[in-house]
Amino acid sequence: MSNDTVNRLIEEFAKLPGIGKKSAERLTYHILRVHQAEALALADAIRNVRENVRYCKQCYFLAEEEECAICRDPRRDHGLICVVEQPRDLLALEQSGTYRGLYHVLLGRIAPLEGIGPEQLTIEGLVERVRNGSFREVIMATNPTLEGDGTALYLSNLLADFPVEITRLARGITTGSVLEFANKEILADALAGRQKF
Ligand SMILES: [Zn+2]
Numbered sequence: 001m002s003n004d005t006v007n008r009l010i011e012e013f014a015k016l017p018g019i020g021k022k023s024a025e026r027l028t029y030h031i032l033r034v035h036q037a038e039a040l041a042l043a044d045a046i047r048n049v050r051e052n053v054r055y056c057k058q059c060y061f062l063a064e065e066e067e068c069a070i071c072r073d074p075r076r077d078h079g080l081i082c083v084v085e086q087p088r089d090l091l092a093l094e095q096s097g098t099y100r101g102l103y104h105v106l107l108g109r110i111a112p113l114e115g116i117g118p119e120q121l122t123i124e125g126l127v128e129r130v131r132n133g134s135f136r137e138v139i140m141a142t143n144p145t146l147e148g149d150g151t152a153l154y155l156s157n158l159l160a161d162f163p164v165e166i167t168r169l170a171r172g173i174t175t176g177s178v179l180e181f182a183n184k185e186i187l188a189d190a191l192a193g194r195q196k197f
Pocket of ligand 1: 058059
């Protein structure tokens with residue numbers, strides 16, 4: 001197809017993770033075929049999420065205000081902080097229904113082979129929170145992978161001099177698996193059985 005406008009959409013779709021040229025074309029033809037309102041709803045949703053959703057300035061979870069709903073919730077235990085890699089890990093722990101503390105989302109993990117160092121994560125913010133806050137426990141809930149474990153170890157060394165207890169989720173979660181795919185019961189057990197780092 002040689003229409004520039006259409007090609008532009010194909011190119012935009014092809015930039016998305018997991019979408020090749022063929023899929024990008026298929027999505028584009030789909031957009032052309034559905035009702036205009038349906039296609040524009042997708043465009044609106046993309047615009048909305050980018051204009052209205054940002055990272056919480058405390059914990060880096062998704063927020064529509066300066067701070068996310070969890071950080072602003074006075075009923076949560078503000079003495080407890082749980083460190084996760086991604087917003088989706090936080091959501092998995094929330095679904096386990098047993099954790100009532102705060103979070104810190106790293107927005108990744110230390111991955112030397114991919115060139116991701118501590119400075120690319122939200123580690124500075126975490127140290128700052130631990131330094132200023134009144135946390136009694138920091139729970140490392142990075143994924144039980146080589147890189148997740150390495151990140152947890154790095155953080156526990158970094159926080160060792162602060163008067164907080166540092167714990168790690170229990171190994172109910174199989175090594176190598178990731179939090180977002182663990183079921184609720186396993187996550188609840190892993191939280192309940194957390195151990196001193
Ligand atoms: Zn927050």
